[in-house]
Amino acid sequence: MMKISQIIKELDLELISGEKGLDNETNGVYSGDLLSVVMASAKEKQIWLTVQTHINIVAIASLIDISAILIVEGMEVEEDTIEKSNELGIPIIRTNKTTYEISIELYKLGIN
Amino acid sequence: MNNSKDKNKIKLEYSIISNDFKRAGETSSNIKSILKKVGIDNKVIRKVAIVTYEAEMNIVIHSYGGNIKLMVEGNNIIINAYDKGPGIEDISLAMKEGYSTATDEVRELGFGAGMGLPNIKKCSDYFKIESSTEGTRLLIKISF
Ligand SMILES: Nc1ncnc2c1ncn2[C@@H]1O[C@H](COP(=O)(O)OP(=O)(O)OP(=O)(O)O)[C@@H](O)[C@H]1O
Numbered sequence: 001m002m003k004i005s006q007i008i009k010e011l012d013l014e015l016i017s018g019e020k021g022l023d024n025e026t027n028g029v030y031s032g033d034l035l036s037v038v039m040a041s042a043k044e045k046q047i048w049l050t051v052q053t054h055i056n057i058v059a060i061a062s063l064i065d066i067s068a069i070l071i072v073e074g075m076e077v078e079e080d081t082i083e084k085s086n087e088l089g090i091p092i093i094r095t096n097k098t099t100y101e102i103s104i105e106l107y108k109l110g111i112n
Numbered sequence: 113m114n115n116s117k118d119k120n121k122i123k124l125e126y127s128i129i130s131n132d133f134k135r136a137g138e139t140s141s142n143i144k145s146i147l148k149k150v151g152i153d154n155k156v157i158r159k160v161a162i163v164t165y166e167a168e169m170n171i172v173i174h175s176y177g178g179n180i181k182l183m184v185e186g187n188n189i190i191i192n193a194y195d196k197g198p199g200i201e202d203i204s205l206a207m208k209e210g211y212s213t214a215t216d217e218v219r220e221l222g223f224g225a226g227m228g229l230p231n232i233k234k235c236s237d238y239f240k241i242e243s244s245t246e247g248t249r250l251l252i253k254i255s256f
């Protein structure tokens with residue numbers, strides 16, 4: 001298990017919102033952009049890698065107990081998504097890297 | 113909190129507004145936190161969360177609006193989702209994984225994988241779907 005705050009530091013990620021959840025712990029990664037597929041397959045405590053940025057991603061993360069949402073490819077995150085993330089304390093973090101590139105880094109960090 | 117007593121008092125009802133993407137997910141989130149408070153098992157909560165979320169989103173995206181009701185009866189969580197139409201033309205097609213009539217606009221947001229109804233069925237111990245032009249109705253039971 002590793003804290004989201006530590007992963008942000010180690011991989012030099014950008015914290016966008018949801019600071020209250022920085023102590024959340026994770027030991028796995030899920031990647032996907034089709035929401036119903038994510039809903040069915042992502043597991044609790046995973047970090048969710050996606051290019052989706054609208055408010056619904058926070059609801060999904062909260063419903064299935066995702067530890068943090070990691071936005072890839074530097075996508076712009078909408079204002080109401082940020083608000084919801086702050087309200088629920090689910091961190092949204094961001095990287096300019098691709099899903100593949102950041103997955104390798106997470107793996108090397110021991111998240112697998 | 114006395115669990116078994118409180119569980120059986122649960123009777124929830126929410127109205128779901130068509131196309132309201134901002135509030136979408138609030139009903140399922142609310143249900144989840146209430147079930148958590150009365151000490152329902154996490155595995156059961158996950159199933160209920162998936163079922164209510166997918167039902168909620170289908171009402172938001174595909175219908176003119178509707179309602180979701182949830183109650184606890186003995187060891188069953190009973191969920192009723194119904195809307196005011198336009199209904200599903202071919203139910204067996206709609207139940208197929210990957211079948212979706214979602215518009216490009218909502219697909220861009222990540223909806224329209226055609227997995228919502230199959231997810232609901234997978235998570236349910238009992239599942240019934242009825243539909244006409246007057247509306248669509250789901251009856252779901254999840255046992256704990
Ligand atoms: N309440 C409803 N009213 C009218 N049509 C519906 C309703 N629910 C589902 N449908 C129809 O059934 C199809 C399949 O639904 P399903 O939930 O499985 O997939 P989806 O909503 O299209 O995509 P996803 O749920 O994966 O985001 C829908 O595309 C739609 O045509």
Ligand SMILES: [Mg+2]
Nearest residue numbers: 169170228229
């Ligand atoms: Mg659906």
